[in-house]
Amino acid sequence: MTVLEVIKRSTPFLAQKGVESPRLQVELLLAHALKLPRLQLYLNFERVLADAELETLRTLVKRRGQREPLQHILGSVSFCGLELAVSSDVLIPRPETELLAERAWNFLNLNPSGSPGTQPAGCHALDFGTGSGCLAIAIAVKSPGARLVALDVSAAALSVARANAERHQVSDRLQFLESQGFTALPEGSAFDLIVSNPPYIPSGDIAALPPEVRDHDPRLALDGGADGLDFYRRLAAEAGAFLRPAGRMMLEFGDGQSETLRALLANAGWQVESVENDYSGRARILVLGR
Ligand SMILES: C[S@@+](CC[C@H](N)C(=O)[O-])C[C@H]1O[C@@H](n2cnc3c(N)ncnc32)[C@H](O)[C@@H]1O
Structure with a gap:
């Protein structure tokens, strides 16, 4: 044939x-x-x-x-031009998350020595819920002065992320941390930037997702609780303690969640600096300060 x-x-x-x-x-x-x-x-x-x-x-x-995802069959995905290994232990990085990575490294590159008090070590960033490590690794590659902590509750995801970091030779600037939320971060940790693409699918919507997502992305990476917003509540309440005064938090969220999230974060004392759209013009990223 x-x-x-x-x-x-x-x-x-x-x-x-x-x-x-x-x-x-x-x-x-x-x-x-x-x-x-x-x-x-x-x-x-x-x-x-x-x-x-x-x-x-x-x-x-x-x-x-x-309906096994193409990326699992091929074993890898391209993210911000970087080849990353993926498996059923990590969310397959999505194209819209590349925008979040780009916003993050632009911010760090405009503030290369970080917020006041950061020098001389350079910027310090946190990737909350790193999965394959896509955000932390892309940021480390594009912001060569930055150091990052990449945390996840899943030990299996962290081992995929570690291997990806080695492949792209950024392991020396990335610290991987197994952590339930912020709990394992050492007291006094302070970041110029916190990025996160947290789980944001309402639990009841997961059954109706395409089989590639429902049956192959880890449930831990999808399930955002009853209304999909559990992680944003947690970030709104807890992230401020780890952010330097001039720092930013950048969050990806689901289609249609923008207005509720703006209110939720504003009520918790966050200033919405901008809301950014994905390639199809839908609001998907919040840039926040204190
Ligand atoms: C939507 S995925 C994002 C993965 C990756 N950052 C990306 O953009 O492709 C969310 C990640 O959060 C992690 N996660 C879920 N619950 C968590 C928790 N309580 N504490 C820390 N990480 C958690 C999941 O294991 C998953 O890797």
Whole structure:
């Protein structure tokens, strides 16, 4: 069977299983199986697949048809141009979170020595709920003077994040901390920046999520409590104690949560500096000061 025939046969199979963008998904799986950049497939449409290659591809397409996420099958995801390993122990980093990373490193790079009192060590930032480490690692790569603490309640997630940090050679500036909320942070810890993409799905909405999310992202990474806002209440009440006076807190949140969150955070004494939109124009990031 040729490359083009494989694409044409597998695409309707994935479509029938409810997979979005089925042709693109087949092409990405095929490129992975053949160890080629995807666009090279277009120059090799007539190439005949060896039996072993066909068998490998069948297995991959079958897994995708069972709604296993593409990123788990490939084993990695690109985040801010960095290749990061992912598994079922961590949330698959989402494109909108790249915006949060960018806002964070821009802030740190405009304040390279941190808030007053930080010198000479440079900025100190906290990633609350680091998962794969995507935010902390991207910030460390783009802000070479910054030091970060990346905390998570999940030891399994932290071991994925540690390996990702090593891969991108930022381990010397990243401290990983297993912590239930802020509890394991040493007393007196003070940060110029706190970033977080906390769990924000209302518990009752999880069952209706696509199978790729519902069955493969860790529940711990999704479940934000009855109204999805448990972690924001916690951050609103507790994060201020760890933020330097001129510091910022930057939070990602779910579509439609913006107004409730503004009120919640303002009531807890936070100043909303800006609300930022994602690529489709929906409010998704809050930038806050004290
Ligand atoms: C939505 S995921 C975000 C992961 C990563 N920062 C990202 O943006 O892809 C939320 C993370 O918070 C962690 N988490 C959940 N409950 C927590 C808690 N009580 N304390 C610390 N981290 C927690 C989860 O394990 C998960 O890794």
